[in-house]
Amino acid sequence: MESAPHGIVLLGATPIGNTDDASARLREALAVADVVAAEDTRRLRDLASRLGIEVRGRVIAVHDHNEGERAADLVKVAADGGTVLVVSDAGMPTVSDPGYRVVSEAIAADVPVTVLPGPSAVLTALALSGLPTDRFCFEGFAPRKAGERARAFGSLVAEPRTMVFFEAPHRLVDTLRAMVEAWGADRQGSVSRELTKTYEETRRGTLGELVAWAEESQPRGEIVVCVAGRPAEALGTEAAVQEALARIDGGERAKDVVADLATTTGLPRRDLYDAVLRARQSRSADARPS
Incomplete structure (x- = not known):
C-alpha cells in the first residue's frame, strides 16, 4: 500500500x-x-x-x-x-x-x-546595536510585574552573551531602570524602534544614558532592546550573591546554584555559599514586621 x-x-x-x-x-x-x-x-x-x-x-x-x-x-x-x-x-x-x-x-x-x-526584528536590532554578535541570546519580553522582572534580570547577571529583548513603549523606562538596577548603569546597550520604517531609530550608549534618553523622549513604536553581556572579568561576590538569590527564588536548589556560580566565577564555593546564606537570613530579617 x-x-x-x-x-x-x-x-x-x-x-x-x-x-x-x-x-x-x-x-x-x-x-x-x-x-x-x-x-x-x-x-x-x-x-x-x-x-x-x-x-x-x-x-x-x-x-x-x-x-x-x-x-x-x-x-x-x-x-x-x-x-x-x-x-x-x-x-x-x-x-x-x-x-x-x-x-x-x-x-x-x-x-x-x-x-x-x-x-527579523531580533537580528536587525542586533546588527544595529554595535554590540558583539558572535554570541547572543533572545529573552523575549521582560516580565511586566516589577518583582518578577527584577528576578528575571537577576538571573542574567552572569550572562556573557549579548541579550536581546522586546518591549512595549509604555514599559520601556521601567525596564531600562530595572536593567540598571540589575546590571549597573555603565553596561552598554541599545534601543531600536520602528525598524525598517520611515522613522527608524537606534539609540546606543550605557544603560544609564538610555534611561535618561527614554525618560525625556518617551519613544513610541515597536521596540527592541539589546544589552551587552557580562564583561570578561570574573563576576564579583556581591553580584554572584544577587544572581544566586534570584535563581533560588525561581525554584533552584541553593547548593546547585552555588556550585554552578563557583565554577563560572572562580569564587571559592564555601565562601560564596556562606555569603548567600547571610544574604538570605538578612532578607528574611528585613521582611519580618517590626
Missing part, C-alpha cells in the same frame, strides 16, 4: 515594517497555499493587498489563545497533501509569536516543515 501523500508546513517571515522586504517565496506562498494560518487575519489581508496578491486559500486565525486547538487540524491538511503557510503579524513565526505548536505537531506527525526566511 502506498503511503498517504504529504504536503508541507511553511513558516513565512513577513515584513516588520517595510512591505518591500517581503521575499519572492513569501509572495508565491501567499498566492498558492491551501491554508494560510495568520496571527491576525485582517493584517494578513492588508499585507496581501499591499503586495498586490490574491490569497486564494482558506485564511484562519491562529494565535496564542487557540494555536493548541488548531495545530492538529493544520498538520492534517499538510499530511493529506496540502500546503499550510503560517505567518505572524511581523517577522518570523515561533520567535515570540505563534507557530511553535504547529511545528511540534508537524514534527511528531513526520510532516515536512520548512522556512521562508526573511525579516
Whole structure:
C-alpha cells in the first residue's frame, strides 16, 4: 500500500515594517497555499493587498489563545497533501509569536516543515546595536510585574552573551531602570524602534544614558532592546550573591546554584555559599514586621 501523500508546513517571515522586504517565496506562498494560518487575519489581508496578491486559500486565525486547538487540524491538511503557510503579524513565526505548536505537531506527525526566511526584528536590532554578535541570546519580553522582572534580570547577571529583548513603549523606562538596577548603569546597550520604517531609530550608549534618553523622549513604536553581556572579568561576590538569590527564588536548589556560580566565577564555593546564606537570613530579617 502506498503511503498517504504529504504536503508541507511553511513558516513565512513577513515584513516588520517595510512591505518591500517581503521575499519572492513569501509572495508565491501567499498566492498558492491551501491554508494560510495568520496571527491576525485582517493584517494578513492588508499585507496581501499591499503586495498586490490574491490569497486564494482558506485564511484562519491562529494565535496564542487557540494555536493548541488548531495545530492538529493544520498538520492534517499538510499530511493529506496540502500546503499550510503560517505567518505572524511581523517577522518570523515561533520567535515570540505563534507557530511553535504547529511545528511540534508537524514534527511528531513526520510532516515536512520548512522556512521562508526573511525579516527579523531580533537580528536587525542586533546588527544595529554595535554590540558583539558572535554570541547572543533572545529573552523575549521582560516580565511586566516589577518583582518578577527584577528576578528575571537577576538571573542574567552572569550572562556573557549579548541579550536581546522586546518591549512595549509604555514599559520601556521601567525596564531600562530595572536593567540598571540589575546590571549597573555603565553596561552598554541599545534601543531600536520602528525598524525598517520611515522613522527608524537606534539609540546606543550605557544603560544609564538610555534611561535618561527614554525618560525625556518617551519613544513610541515597536521596540527592541539589546544589552551587552557580562564583561570578561570574573563576576564579583556581591553580584554572584544577587544572581544566586534570584535563581533560588525561581525554584533552584541553593547548593546547585552555588556550585554552578563557583565554577563560572572562580569564587571559592564555601565562601560564596556562606555569603548567600547571610544574604538570605538578612532578607528574611528585613521582611519580618517590626
